[in-house]
Amino acid sequence: MHDIVDLRSDTLTLPTPAMREAMARAEVGDDVWEEDPTVQRLEDLAARLTGKEAALFVSSGTQGNLVSVLAQTRHGQEIVLDRDSHIFNYEGASAAVFGGVQTLPVATERGFLTAGQVRASMRPSNIHIPATGLVCLENTHNRHGGTCCTPEEIADVAAAARAHGIPVHLDGARIFNASVALGRPVADFARPVDSITFCLSKGLAAPVGSLVCGSRDFVARSRRVRKMLGGGMRQVGVLAAAGLVALESMVDRLAEDHANARALAAGLARMPRVRLDPGKVQTNIVIFQVDREGGSTELAAGCLARKVKIHQIGPGAIRCVTHKDVDREDIDRALDAFREITKPW
Numbered sequence: 001m002h003d004i005v006d007l008r009s010d011t012l013t014l015p016t017p018a019m020r021e022a023m024a025r026a027e028v029g030d031d032v033w034e035e036d037p038t039v040q041r042l043e044d045l046a047a048r049l050t051g052k053e054a055a056l057f058v059s060s061g062t063q064g065n066l067v068s069v070l071a072q073t074r075h076g077q078e079i080v081l082d083r084d085s086h087i088f089n090y091e092g093a094s095a096a097v098f099g100g101v102q103t104l105p106v107a108t109e110r111g112f113l114t115a116g117q118v119r120a121s122m123r124p125s126n127i128h129i130p131a132t133g134l135v136c137l138e139n140t141h142n143r144h145g146g147t148c149c150t151p152e153e154i155a156d157v158a159a160a161a162r163a164h165g166i167p168v169h170l171d172g173a174r175i176f177n178a179s180v181a182l183g184r185p186v187a188d189f190a191r192p193v194d195s196i197t198f199c200l201s202k203g204l205a206a207p208v209g210s211l212v213c214g215s216r217d218f219v220a221r222s223r224r225v226r227k228m229l230g231g232g233m234r235q236v237g238v239l240a241a242a243g244l245v246a247l248e249s250m251v252d253r254l255a256e257d258h259a260n261a262r263a264l265a266a267g268l269a270r271m272p273r274v275r276l277d278p279g280k281v282q283t284n285i286v287i288f289q290v291d292r293e294g295g296s297t298e299l300a301a302g303c304l305a306r307k308v309k310i311h312q313i314g315p316g317a318i319r320c321v322t323h324k325d326v327d328r329e330d331i332d333r334a335l336d337a338f339r340e341i342t343k344p345w
């Protein structure tokens, strides 16, 4: 039980005592010179877990996606992605700003491009038309409520892109949630794609950091791009040390977050004016609609007064994310708050 039940995001997780201890003891060196042994251990582990040749530690998921786009495209190209993807909505148009790359957003049903949509998005060779440079996927899907696609679905989409000679990037910020939810190793999701990024700083609870994984050649290019972006960090093993603890000890417990999200969704589904399909809650994100004028604002304010924090992600839409600093009692407290506020509705 915590004083404040903070369901706004899994990025709010605080580092564990084991992480702080590992950070204090970390053996470090200058990582721009590739001499930080702790960063190297983290990158080796990330490469092994994703089944890729190499990995690169970056400051954030946003930087990881940008590095992946810049390392695999040229100015004037186009990247194909889902309309609700994080890259399209929440990264400040970075691919356009820093990469000179335009986006082709495609509306999808569950957040996942189909092979048919990828084929239909490929540009013909013509001097008028931008050349397709990269296809980007996202798993689990943030704006679609933490939904997962399977390794087979990814393979299907990737094959469609590869048939046109186009590489595929997977924004796997929460790929460990997908892995735990579907009971499949992360490498299965990563195998069909050319590059994958994942975050240490969300459900895995490390304070900072993401990894970019792919072939040795791709990671070498990414290292150069990261340096250009000002992302070359020196004795950064102090941060990588927490990331190692995250990968070694924080993955299996994600199942608890998923169970808490299901409990939250089941309770919410019974409340008046709340619209959600609890069957769609596969991981740690619960998105629901409030069918009442001003209802979502009222709910967020009412919750805050009861020391429960939730996040309004659009008109009438609320997002709750479960994580290691929210336990079952906290979920019950949140549900009590929701019940009190929605009762007169």
Ligand SMILES: *Cc1c(COP(=O)(O)O)cnc(C)c1O
Binding pocket: 059, 060, 061, 062, 063, 065, 086, 087, 138, 140, 141, 142, 171, 173, 174, 199, 201, 210
């Ligand atoms: C959080 C998130 C990111 C970016 O991560 P930051 O570390 O916050 O920059 C990228 N993609 C998805 C799907 C995310 O949820």
